[in-house]
Amino acid sequence: MSELIIVSGRSNSPLAEKIARSLGEELSPVTITNFSDGEIWVKYEENIRGKDVFIVQPTNPPAENLLELLIMIDAARRASAKRITAVIPYFAYSRQDRKDQPRVSVTAKLVANLITEAGADRVITMDLHTPQIQGFFDIPLDHLYGSTVLVKALFDIKSDNLAIASPDVGGIKTARTYAKILGADLVVVDKRRPSHNVAEVMNIIGEVEGKNIIVIDDLIDTGTTFVKCSEALIAAGAKSITGVCTHAVFSGSAIEKIHNSPAIQNVYVTDTFPMHWDSNKIHTISVADLFAEAIRRTHNNASISSLFEIIR
Numbered sequence: 001m002s003e004l005i006i007v008s009g010r011s012n013s014p015l016a017e018k019i020a021r022s023l024g025e026e027l028s029p030v031t032i033t034n035f036s037d038g039e040i041w042v043k044y045e046e047n048i049r050g051k052d053v054f055i056v057q058p059t060n061p062p063a064e065n066l067l068e069l070l071i072m073i074d075a076a077r078r079a080s081a082k083r084i085t086a087v088i089p090y091f092a093y094s095r096q097d098r099k100d101q102p103r104v105s106v107t108a109k110l111v112a113n114l115i116t117e118a119g120a121d122r123v124i125t126m127d128l129h130t131p132q133i134q135g136f137f138d139i140p141l142d143h144l145y146g147s148t149v150l151v152k153a154l155f156d157i158k159s160d161n162l163a164i165a166s167p168d169v170g171g172i173k174t175a176r177t178y179a180k181i182l183g184a185d186l187v188v189v190d191k192r193r194p195s196h197n198v199a200e201v202m203n204i205i206g207e208v209e210g211k212n213i214i215v216i217d218d219l220i221d222t223g224t225t226f227v228k229c230s231e232a233l234i235a236a237g238a239k240s241i242t243g244v245c246t247h248a249v250f251s252g253s254a255i256e257k258i259h260n261s262p263a264i265q266n267v268y269v270t271d272t273f274p275m276h277w278d279s280n281k282i283h284t285i286s287v288a289d290l291f292a293e294a295i296r297r298t299h300n301n302a303s304i305s306s307l308f309e310i311i312r
């Protein structure tokens, strides 16, 4: 069997280091620098010819992170790696997954094409905005679930009168699965987006009065959806709000909005994004062991389906 090599780009090296540690491996040395004009330069510092290379690089903005991943894949291919797996804990642009207006790009598909064209043989990722994005790749893709680790934190919230809320119609399936596992009721918030990064709560469907509510989302970006949804639920009679999301994008003033919202008690997020917040309301649960196990099994050509067992 070819040797396992784990290498990290610069977008979330703490997570890559944790993944390597969990596997009992060291990150393979790579030099990544920028020229004075910003162009990225990558060089693997050890022989990777014939090796099984896993490149850990979430593609969160700026777009340089995506470009860096593409360059790392290309460099690995030209260095004759036997197999290249792009490990993308957060796949950016996944919200642009359809032509919902005239004359717009399906950018998630474009990004999938770029990764494939650069020379990746496989992809391991987590909580794509919609699971159908898997079909944008014509190479094998393993789709992990943040809920596998997040739900464990929720078991510790020994709350009665529990309800799980989806902040939009798109999240109902995930919310329903959490509700089933936790024996909780389901609430759906009917959200509309009049324009980008603006959210309005139209209706709340389900029993809210006196409930301890866990709001589940795949990502929190500006925090608008989560804060508005939480405040609407409290206004409708909910007792407490806990947030859960996989990808803590937290752009703009999201952290302040969440921290300062009296409606929100706690938020549980993962480390698919590099941690850049300071709020005692926000708790991080690492996905490193889960990615490490997926890498181990991929390397050994073993099944990874048991990694989905806790929740789908």
Ligand code: R5P
Pocket (backbone or CB within 6 Å): 095, 167, 168, 170, 171, 197, 199, 217, 218, 219, 220, 221, 222, 223, 224, 225, 226
């Ligand atoms: C939307 O469909 C997503 O699941 C999130 O609810 C949304 O992207 C969060 O964005 P923001 O935090 O900017 O409202």
